[in-house]
Amino acid sequence: MFEAVEIGNVLSKDVYKALIPDLRVNLINAQYDLREADFPVIILLAGNDRIGCNALLHTLHDIMDSRYMRTNALGRPSTEELERPRFWRYWRALPQRGQIGVFLGAWPLNAIHEYMNGNLKKSGLERRLEHIRRFEQALIADGALLLKFWLHLPKPVFKKRLKAAKKNPREVWQIEAEDWQAYKVYDEAIKVAERVVRQTDTGDTPWQLIESTDARYRDATVGQAILQALSQRLPGDTADPWPNPPSASTACDPHTRQPTILDAVDLSKSLSRSDYRCQRTTYQGQLSHLSDQAAAQGISSVLVFEGWDAAGKGGVIRRLIAAMDPEIYNVFPVSAPTPEELAHPYLWRFWHRLPRAGDVTIFDRSWYGRVLVERVDGFASAAEWQRAYSEINDFEEQLCDRGIVLLKFWLHIDLDEQLRRFQDRETMSYKKYKITEEDYRSRDQWPLYEQAVHDMILRTSTEHAPWHLIPSNNKRWARIEVLKTYCQQLEARL
Structure with a gap:
């Protein structure tokens, strides 16, 4: 989960300086509009970057009106708080x-710290997470706008930052013993x-x-996200936090689009025919x-195949089943x-197709359609596809808890x-049926699918x-x- 955000996003000083003035004005205007609104805004800053959370908070106080923004840095509970139910301190604030x-x-880091210190067992952590979900759901049901940000720092950067701060007299005071620990x-x-974030990430209360x-x-990212959320919730014409959103045509331009995890996939990888035949025989x-x-x-095994149109899912599946007993x-x-399937929850049809003990079920596309094609083409509402992430994670966790070997492949x-494969299909009599106008239309939505x-x-x-x-x-x-x-996963399980 967290590795997926380790993309190396950087914002230059010039871009940041140009962005901040308008962001400050728009945020303050939104704050004043909020004073007349009938809902509160709750911003949760957590993560493994304690110093970054503090620095971000200083920035928010600088670009927003601190008179209308109360900070709650809740450390160790007081005697008064210990005498009451655990979430009492949060309700009060x-x-x-x-x-x-x-x-x-606050509540997520408190759970992590207690578990790491041995004060919370696995069963206790599960119960705590259920309390967190119910607490956050209660806030949303009451009308609150809850924004949760998890600041992730990769391990090498974590160490480098600690060492640099230790040598800098102006920063050493920020480092505490708990940071080294x-x-x-x-x-x-x-x-x-990851477990805490995943299990408290829902459609109504998502983590960013x-x-x-x-x-x-x-x-800048957090500031823009706050402004965007306020703009969507407040009535009127609060300034658009993204005044010039990239169009589908420009989003593919590497100079304008935001990087994604797919950029890290090395598409130059290849095998010669002779090496392929030799390895295919071995692995089959x-x-x-x-x-x-x-x-x-x-x-049992469940194999999930997702990928772009013409990515080769069918060919991969044929090489897999060629090595297995057709009965399994x-x-x-x-x-x-x-x-019938539309009359049930969307995961219903996949529950019905799970394998019996010892069997293998292969899905050529899967439940991830809810957050891909249904999201991009508008077949699912925003609330439905946003909620689907946590529903899918829960579904897959139940599969793994049952002992099923679950493998998910994205063919990129x-x-x-x-385009080359589309054109080849049009010239092959036995593949013409695979290509339609819809396939070409989907190419125009490539940037939207890439983000999805x-x-x-x-x-x-x-x-x-x-x-x-x-x-x-x-x-x-x-x-x-x-x-x-697949061979490696089966071998590890057997």
Whole structure:
């Protein structure tokens, strides 16, 4: 999850200086409009970058009117607070309608710290997260605008920042013993943090994960997100935080579009025909043996394939099933839902197709349609697809808890390769049926799909069900990567 935001976002000093004046004016105007509104704004700043949270708070006080923004940096509970239910301290500090309340760390970090210190067991953490979800849902149901920002600092940057601050007399005072301790347990703590973020990320109360490496990018991104949320909620014409949004045609320009996790996929990967044939024989032989063993031991698999049109999902699936006993696998190509399926919750049709013990179910497209095509083409409302991330994570966690081997593959190609494959299909009699006008229309929406894929990976790549991003400009490379990955996962389970 957090690796997906480690893209290296940077905002230059000149761009930041040009952006801040208008952002300050628009935020202050929004604050004054908020004073007459019938809802409060609750901003939660958390993450593994404590110093960054403090610095961001200073920036918010600088670009907003601090008279109408109350900060709640709740540390260790007082004797009075310890005498009452745990969430009493948070209820007391909630802002009234028309005002903004900022909480530093608060309920999510409190849960993480208690778990890491051994004061909260796994079952206790689960109960705490349920309390958090109910608490946040109560705020939303009462009309509050809840904005949750998680500031993520990669481990190498974390260490570098601590060392630099230690040597700088002007910054050393910001470093506390707990910061060094946090670095020592970084790997363990980040897993707990992912669980907390994932299980408290809902359609009504989503987390916004912010890369905190570059201070200007971090502060500007959060400031714009606050303004955007206020603009959407307040009546009237509060200034648009994105006065010149990129169009579909310019969003593909690397000089104007925002980077996504897909940019990190190396599409130059390739295999020669001879290497491919040799490795295909090896891995298909392994898969035949491993899948038989898994079937005998009652270990099921669910394989999910998503990717661009013409990315090669069908070809990969054919190489997989060629190595398995036909009695143990089922392939489900997912298309538009039937009337019966539409009459049920959208995950209903996938629950019905889960494999029995020892079997393999392969989905050619999947439940992720809700946050991809349904989002982009407007078949699902914003509330529906935003809520789907947490519903999907819960669904997949239940699969993994049951012992199912769950693998999720995104087959990635670029626009030029897709066009070449479209044109090839038009000349092949047995592939003409695969190409339609809808496929070409979807190319015009590539930037929208690219952002949707980025969000999907960011929000649903979890410790128990990570996404595997497969470079697929070369079909041979993609087929071997999938075969190899599945063999490795089965071998680890057996």
